[in-house]
Amino acid sequence: MKKIYKYILIIVVLGAIIGGGTVYYVFNKPHRNIKDETPAYTYTAKDLYKEYSEDEEAGNMKFGDKVIQVTGKIVEITNENNDISFVLNDEMESVNCALDSMFIKNNKPLIENYDLGGDITLKGKCDGFDMIMGVVLTQCFIVK
Amino acid sequence: MKIKLIVLIIFSFIYTEAISQKYITKTGKIEIFSQTPLFTIDGVNKKVASILNAANGDIVASTLVRSFRFEEALVEEHFNENYLEPNKFPKSIFKGKIVNFSDVDINKNGTYDITIAGKLTIHGVTHDISEPGKLIVKDGNITGTTSFNVSLQDYKVKIEKAYKKAIKDAILLKIHFNYKLYKKS
Numbered sequence: 001m002k003k004i005y006k007y008i009l010i011i012v013v014l015g016a017i018i019g020g021g022t023v024y025y026v027f028n029k030p031h032r033n034i035k036d037e038t039p040a041y042t043y044t045a046k047d048l049y050k051e052y053s054e055d056e057e058a059g060n061m062k063f064g065d066k067v068i069q070v071t072g073k074i075v076e077i078t079n080e081n082n083d084i085s086f087v088l089n090d091e092m093e094s095v096n097c098a099l100d101s102m103f104i105k106n107n108k109p110l111i112e113n114y115d116l117g118g119d120i121t122l123k124g125k126c127d128g129f130d131m132i133m134g135v136v137l138t139q140c141f142i143v144k
Numbered sequence: 145m146k147i148k149l150i151v152l153i154i155f156s157f158i159y160t161e162a163i164s165q166k167y168i169t170k171t172g173k174i175e176i177f178s179q180t181p182l183f184t185i186d187g188v189n190k191k192v193a194s195i196l197n198a199a200n201g202d203i204v205a206s207t208l209v210r211s212f213r214f215e216e217a218l219v220e221e222h223f224n225e226n227y228l229e230p231n232k233f234p235k236s237i238f239k240g241k242i243v244n245f246s247d248v249d250i251n252k253n254g255t256y257d258i259t260i261a262g263k264l265t266i267h268g269v270t271h272d273i274s275e276p277g278k279l280i281v282k283d284g285n286i287t288g289t290t291s292f293n294v295s296l297q298d299y300k301v302k303i304e305k306a307y308k309k310a311i312k313d314a315i316l317l318k319i320h321f322n323y324k325l326y327k328k329s
Contacts, residue, residue, distance in 0.1 A: 029217040060234055065210060065224070080171040080322060083190050087170075096170060098191050098211075127210035128234040132193035133170050138211050 034100065034125055034139045037067045045072025045088035045095040045135075052129050053093070059135075063126040068137060070095055071121040074114060084111060086120055086140075094134035097122045103141050110142065120144075165198040165250075167286050167323035172205065175318040176212065182310040187214040187223065194321050196286060201245025203260065203288075205238040205321070227301050233268040240264075240273075248279055255280045260290060266299040277319075286323040291316065 041063065043051075048070055052059035072088030072095060079085075084104055088095040099122075104111065114120055124140030172192030178185040189212045194205035209230040214220040224230055240262010242248065248256045261274040277290030293314040296303065303311055 029221075031217045031220065060231070064231060064234065078171050080190075083171060085171065085191075096191070125210070127191070127208035128230070130193055130206050130208055130235065132168070132195065132204075132206060133191065136191055136208050136211065138191060138213075 032125075034067055034123070035103075035141055039069035039123055040066035042069040043071075045070050046090075046093075048095055048135055049089055049093045052135050056129050059129055063135075064128055066126055067123060068126050069121065069123045069143060070097065070137065071119065074116055074118050074120055077114070077116065086114065086122065088120070088122075089134075096130075096133040096136050097124055097140045098136070098138045100124070100139040100141055107142070114142075166326045167196040167198060168326040169194050169321045169323050172207075172321040173319070174207065174212075175320075177316045177318070178312045178314070180310055180312050183219070183307070184216075185214070185219055185223075185311065185315065186216075187212045187219070189213070192319075192321070194288075194323070195326070196242075196288065196321075196323050198250050198286075201242035201248070203238065203240055203242065203262070207236055208234055209236060210234065222307075227296075227303060228267050229302065233266075235265075236267075237265045238262055242279065243274070248281070250281055250286065253282050258288075264294075266294065267301055269299045271298055284325060288321045288323065289319060291318045293317070 048063075048068065052063065070088065074086050074088060075091055075094065076087035077084065078087070082104060083098065083101070085096055085098040088097060099111070121143040122137065122140045123143050124137035127136045127138050130136050170193045171190060172194050174189045174192050176185060176187045176189075189207055191211040192205060192207040194203060196203050209228045210224055212220070212223060214223060240260060243259040243261050245258070248258065256279045258277050258279050259274060260277050261272070263270050264273045273292070275290050275292040277288060280287040280289070293316055296311070296313050296315060
């Protein structure tokens, strides 16, 4: 009899540890690490816009939620409350790249080096295609 | 006669310029909030685009669902993968107008109480909405703010059975747009 109780106790305790551990993990799960993710695609801003705008649905399937590395000319820089975005390629055919907030905090001088008309390479998560903003990338990091 | 003609041309040019004034933002903010004992949904999207037509008060706003970021990675994952199904419905869009735009003088600094009405599309479902808000005019810039609840059920947001009771149906949206006059370069 005693042996069974012992086993039950072990199972219950094990169960509690696994259960507790799972709950802890689930509630403290880390965010997706865009910074260290290898880009699924590398594109020029011009080509990325072209491909996406020609077939939005195909673009969503191919690029949606993927990390993309994009290179292009800066045509607009927006800065609102220290949230900075680089708009690439062309105002009417743009790839809008919002910088990652942690990256902004730690790289102010680097970011200030980039001006309108200059080239930039960024890596970020593709959120989709917007009628006003064009191709939207968020959580972006400057590659060069 | 010639002078009259010139004045007329200049006047119509200015008039055309004035009525084709569009205000734009590509960094509009939407915060979403809902709290129950088990779950706090606290998210923000800072990539909301909107155009306000100062000629008639028309507004369009659009954003990508995936641009929402949440404190808790778990909530972010659920929101993005399941609830709003962004792979099927990547965007949320509003098309409407400021109903009492004639009460607003965009050339005069001030805070104006406004009513915004139009069609809101979330998760592929469109509903008519009408909500109060404020338009703050300051030195040529316009800020629009509004705050209202949306019902998850109304937009057929898919919450798993297990969490249905844990998440409140009404989600608070807080919207803040800083518009700038759109200048064609």
